[in-house]
Amino acid sequence: MQAETNVSADEDLKARLMECEQRLQFLSQFSSDWYWEQDAEFRFTHISRNSLSEERFPRSLSIGKRRWDLPYVGITEAEWEAHRALLRAHQPFHDFILKRYDTKGNLYYTSLSGAPFYDGDGNFKGYRGIGRDVTKRKQMEQQAALEHAVVRVITEASDVVSALPRILQAICETLDWDYGAYWGAEGQNELIRQLYVWHVPDLAAERFVGSGSSWVASRENAGGNDGDVVRKAWLGQQPVSIQNLSLQPAFQRAGQAQELGLRTAFAFPVVIGDRTHGVMEFYSRTMREVEASLLASLTTVGNQIGLFCQRKQLESRQVMQHIVTRLLSESDTVEVAMPAIIQTVCQTLGWDYGGYWCMDTQTRMVNCRALWSIDRLTDSSFVQQTRQKAIFLSRLTNERNAGHLGTVWRERIPVWVADIGATLEYRHHRTRLGAESALHSIFAFPIVDGQEVLGALEFFSRTIRQPDDTLLETAQAIGIQVGQFHRRKEAEERIQYLAFYDALTGLPNRPFFVQQLNHALAKARRSAARLALLFIDVDRFKHINDSLGHEAGDQLLAEMASRFKACIRESDTVGRLGGDEFVILLEGIKDAREAAVVSRKINEAALRPFTIGAQEYQVSASIGISLYPDNGDNAQVMMKHADIAMYQTKESGKNHYQFYSPQIDRDASSRLAMEAELRQALERNQLRLHYQPKVSLDSGRISGMEALLRWAHPELGMVPPSVFIPLAEETGMIESIGAWVLQEACAQSKRWENEGLPPLRISVNLSPRQFNSEDLIADIAQALIQHQLQPGVLELEITESTVTRNAEKAARVLARVQAMGVSVAIDDFGTGYSSLSQLKHFPINTLKIDRSFIADVTVNRANKAIVRAVVAMGKALGLNLVAEGVESDEQMQFLQSVSCNEVQGSYFSGPLPPREFAELLRQDEALLRH
Known part of the structure; x- marks a missing residue:
C-alpha cells in the first residue's frame, strides 16, 4: 500500500515538473528573454527556444561552445579575461552586454545574467541564467550618444573646417562604421566633390579616398547614377542606404569598395533651409541593415550640422564685416588698412595666406600691394613670386586662363576654389606654386566702385575648404564697402591736394603759392637776399578757349605749365593763380638781369607752336616782374606790383616782359578808376x-x-x-x-x-x-x-x-x-x-x-x-x-x-x-x- 502511494506521488511530481517545464518553454518561446545552461567547462548545454533569438542566431550554433568562442564583436580580450575570472571564481554576473551580427548582418545586443549551480553534494556543475535582447534599448542609447557626440563637436568647434572631420569620426566610432566622407559643392559651376574623409586606421583606404576626391559631378547631372548614395541623398534630401554593394553594379565605386571589403553604404544630407549644403556617406566592412530609426536619427543629425554650418557662416560674415569696418575706421588710407585687414581675416577665419592686388593707374599693371602668410609660407616660392608678380590689366580682363584673379577682375564676382589641384579651370603658374606649397583652397573677391574694379583680395588655405555661401555674399558687400572707402579716401586726398595744388597743372595754387612766397620773403629778409616775382598771362588764351572749347584751353594751360617749369631751376617755384595767369618765384637772384633772362626763356617757350588735334596754334606770354626789396616787402604788395607790370606789358604789345615802376602803378590806378566809373x-x-x-x-x-x-x-x-x-x-x-x-x-x-x-x-x-x-x-x-x-x-x-x-x-x-x-x-x-x-x-x-x-x-x-x-x-x-x-x-x-x-x-x-x-x-x- 505504501509502495503504491509512493508511485502515485512520483507520478504527480513528474506531471507537475513537466507542466512547469512546458510553462517555462512557452514563456521562453514567446518572451524576449531566454534560459541557458553551461557545464562546468562553461560550454553551452541548453538554450531555451525563443523566436527572436532563434531568428537572430540559431541555438545549434552555440551548443557545445563557450561564450568567448562565439562571434561577438566590440569586446576586448581584457574584458573577456575579466569575465572568465568571474566564472572561475563561481561568482554570479548581471547584465553582461555583448553584441554580434545576426545571420542577416544586422548588429544586435544581448544582456546576459547568470549564477553558478551545484549538485546535491555541493559540486560545481556549471552556470544557469537568462538572456535578453536589448537591441532596441542600445540603439536608442547609441542614437542619443550619436546626437550628443555631434552636438559636443559642434559646440567645441571654432569653424566648419575643423568640425566636419571630427563629426565624421564621431559618427563612425559611435555607429561602428569604417569609413566616412563629406561631400560638398565648390567652384563657379558648383561641382560636388569629396572634401573631408575619416576611416579606421587599419583600412587601407587611400586608393578609395583618391577615387572619391577626383570624382566630380555638377548639381545639374547629380542624378545620373542611380546606384550612388551621394547623388540620391543630395537630390532627394533624405537618408539613403545600400545593404549589399555587390548587388549594385551601377554604383560607380562598388568595385573599389568591395576590394577593400566594404559591403554596406549609407548617406544622409546636410540641409540648410531648402538647399542641400552637403552629404555625409559611410561604409562598413560588415554587411548590415541600416535601421529606419537610425536613418531618422541621422536626419536630425544632418539638420544639426546644417544649422551649425549656417550659424558659422553667419558668424564668419559678422566677424569679417566687423574686422573690415573697424580697421577701415582706424585707417587713413587703403594702403594702411589692407595689411591689417588681411592679417586679421587670416588669423580669425583660419586662412594661411592673404594678398591685396591693385592696379597702378599709370602703368596699368596689377601687382600685390600687401600680403600676409603663416611663418612656414614666408620663404616659399609662392609668396616670393607673389611679391614680384605684376600682371597687365588687359591680360586679366581679356584672357580666359588668367586664373581666379582674372575671373574676379573680368566678371566682378567672388571666386571660391575648394581644391586648386583638382580644378582645371584655375590651373596656372601661381596656383601651381600654391599647390607646391601645400595650398588647396582659394577665396578671392573684387573691390569695386560701381562697375569699376579697383582691386582684389585673395586668401589661400592649406586645407580643403568648402565654399561658404554666406561668406561669398559678405565678400561682395565688403568689396563694395572697401571700394567706397577707397573712393572716399581718394576724394579726401584729392580735396587735401586741391587745397594746395591746381587740379589741371599740378602747380601750387594761389593760397599755397602765397604761403611759399611769404616763406621766401622771410628767408630773404634774414639773409639780405634778393628775389623776383614773375606774373605771367597767356596771350590769346581766351580766343583759343572760346573758339576751340574748354578742353583745348585746358590742354594749352597744361602745356604752358610744363614749358614754364622747364625754364627755371629746381629751387624756383611755378604756380597757377587761376585762368591763364601763372606766377614764378625766383629765389636768391643777384640782380634784375637774372629775372630778365628767365623771362626771355618763358617768352620763347610760350611762342613755340603747340598742336591741338592735327592743327598747330601759337600763343605768347606777357610778363610783369616785381623785385624784392625794390618793389615791396610782403606778398600782397609784390603780387600787386607784378600784376600791374604784366598789364602794362599787354598794353605795350604783349609777348614781352616789363619790370614794375611807379609810373606803371599810376597807369593801373587809372584803369581801376575807369572800372569803378564804368x-x-x-x-x-x-x-x-x-x-x-x-x-x-x-x-x-x-x-x-x-x-x-x-x-x-x-x-x-x-x-x-x-x-x-x-x-x-x-x-x-x-x-x-x-x-x-x-x-x-x-x-x-x-x-x-x-x-x-x-x-x-x-x-x-x-x-x-x-x-x-x-x-x-x-x-x-x-x-x-x-x-x-x-x-x-x-x-x-x-x-x-x-x-x-x-x-x-x-x-x-x-x-x-x-x-x-x-x-x-x-x-x-x-x-x-x-x-x-x-x-x-x-x-x-x-x-x-x-x-x-x-x-x-x-x-x-x-x-x-x-x-x-x-x-x-x-x-x-x-x-x-x-x-x-x-x-x-x-x-x-x-x-x-x-x-x-x-x-x-x-x-x-x-x-x-x-x-x-x-x-x-x-x-x-x-x-x-x-
Missing part, C-alpha cells in the same frame, strides 16, 4: 547807342542797322568801345550792359516806328556771357513784348567763336531764338577757326564778313578769293551776306561783282546818334547810285 555808367545814364546803316546792294537803300555802344563820359567825352568793352568783359559787367543794349535798341526801334519811319531790321550784338545766360530767351521775349515789336525786326549778332565753343548748346539756343521769329547773324566771320561746313549745322540767317578781309580785298588776291568763296558758299546755303568795313568805290565794285547782299561801313555812314540816324532814314533818295 560800374556807375548805367546808373548815371551815360551809355548811348549809335546806329550804323546797312545798305542793300540790290536797291541801294538802307535795309537795316547795327546798334553800337558808346560811353558818354562827363569828363573824358565819348569813350570808344575798344577802351571799355574789354574791361566790361573782363569784369563781367558786360552781362548787365548787354541786357540794357537789348532793351534800348528795341525801345528806339519802337520810337522810330511811332514817328512814322519804316520798320527796318535792327541788329544787336550779344557777348559770349550774354549768349550763355539762362535768362537770354526770357530777356528777348520781354524786350519784344514790352515794346510791342514784331520779332522779325530784331536780329542778334554773335561771333563764330561763341557758337563753336559749345556747339551742342549753341544749336539749342539758336533754334529757340529762331522759333521766336528773331534772326541770327554770325559776326566777324573768318576770324575764328570755324568753317561754313560747321556753321551749316546751326540755324542762322546772316553771315557778316569781317572787315579784315574787306580792307585790302582789291589788292590781296588771297582775301579776294576768300571773300568770293564765302559769298558763293553762303548763298548756296541760303544765307544773307553782309560785308563790314566798306570804305572805297573799289571795294563796292568788287562786292557788287560777287553779288554780296548788303554792305556796312564808312563809305555810306559811320555810327550815328538816334536823331541823326532818323534824319538819314527820312532822306528820300538812295545812298547808292546805280
